[in-house]
Amino acid sequence: MVEKTHITTSKAIQRRTGKTFHLATRLLPTRVRHATYVLYAFFRVADDVVDTTADRDPGVQREELEGIRAAALGARDPESVAADTEVLAAFRELATRHGISDEDIHTFIDAMQADLEKTRYESHAELEEYMRGSAVAVGYMMMDVMEVAEPETAAPHAAALAEAFQLSNFLRDVAEDVHEYDRVYLPAESRADHGVTVEQLRARTVDAGFREAMREELAYTERKYRTGVAGIEYLPEDCQFAVLVSAVLYADHHRAIRERDCDVLTATPSLSTPRKLWLVAKTRALWALNSSPEAVFYRATGLAETGDSRRRHGDPQPTPSR
Structure with missing residues (x-):
């Protein structure tokens, strides 16, 4: 004990x-x-x-x-x-x-x-390899302590949701990461597509290319959320609401980013405590009316069940089971 x-x-x-x-x-x-x-x-x-x-x-x-x-x-x-x-x-x-x-x-x-x-990542594939340890392993350990009944079924969804949480943090913290730790998690391929340089990130210069790169990364991350929340139903019933709330809270950073027209360089978008509590209350009210985690997630976040498919470097790759 x-x-x-x-x-x-x-x-x-x-x-x-x-x-x-x-x-x-x-x-x-x-x-x-x-x-x-x-x-x-x-x-x-x-x-x-x-x-x-x-x-x-x-x-x-x-x-x-x-x-x-x-x-x-x-x-x-x-x-x-x-x-x-x-x-x-x-x-x-x-x-x-x-x-x-x-x-x-x-x-x-x-x-x-x-x-x-390693402080730079060439592609989403490289970034996902890193997240196998920094995010997916975390999701698997959470499954262990929850004592999931069918871990093989739940694992790919848990992996995707863990990646989504971390990717949302990366998108929110672009400025902090480059200034404080000299780390850039926006893949070089994506930056190159839109003419975004590391020097630009350091200078906090937000232009049309940076905004478009961010929009594509938001869409990429939201596909991870869709895969992730589809597996909440495989978790123990007494854990589902808490994980759903986590997904709603982390995904709400995307709303905050979009409200700033994707400017995460001159200020870091954040959720106030009243906003978080309102989202918890909203999610609980929706949960009382609908026991589908997916349906509640889309209602609570305003994200579409299908989204922008613009990607030049491919959709998220399936994460292997444990």
Whole structure:
């Protein structure tokens, strides 16, 4: 059993660093909610090693990530790792209890290591390879703690939804990523199609080409959402509403981006607390009238069930099952 103090520590980390996800997590049943606090805290502990504006030695960061990997796999005492020992101990207990695979742990840490070395992505295929660790592995671990009855059926949808969440964050945070971490997640192919350069992103220059590139990336991400929400019905009934709310909240960033005519360079679009609470209430009211997660998602977000198919580099590729 994960110690209460460890859950409290993990919850505090999530509340402080992931306000949108924390709101949705509170809607999960207790059996999953506490585990989700621990999962999120573990992801944040690893992420914080690489997401820093401090002038750090990459070699030291790699060593720290390897220590986190070893502790997460049970190969090293969390007390010996230069990270939050309570979170690492809680995660290891959780991984053992719920059968979280070593492969998903490795893949996640590998993605964190990649952030130390790779700051540009040529194509969506390259970006999806990165997200196999940074997003899809996270979705799979969430499935484990939810105890999904038919994981093979749910897995491709969980993978797509996890990717959609991360892609929405990438689109919202273009300016922050390039200025604070020198990372660009807009694929080079897409930027080249519209004459968008990294220097332009740094200069915060929003022109017609940048707006069109953003519109295409929004459409690409929304296809991920469509695949993802189609699988919410495969999750345990007591988890479906919380995951649906997560999807509605993350997708609402697209509305905020479009309201700014895709200008995410001079300011970062965000959702106010009243807006988030209104969306939760709206989703709950729709959920009371219609038990279809897909139908509620489209009503709550205003996204069309089929969307703009403009892509020069292909639709999202099916994500392999676990």
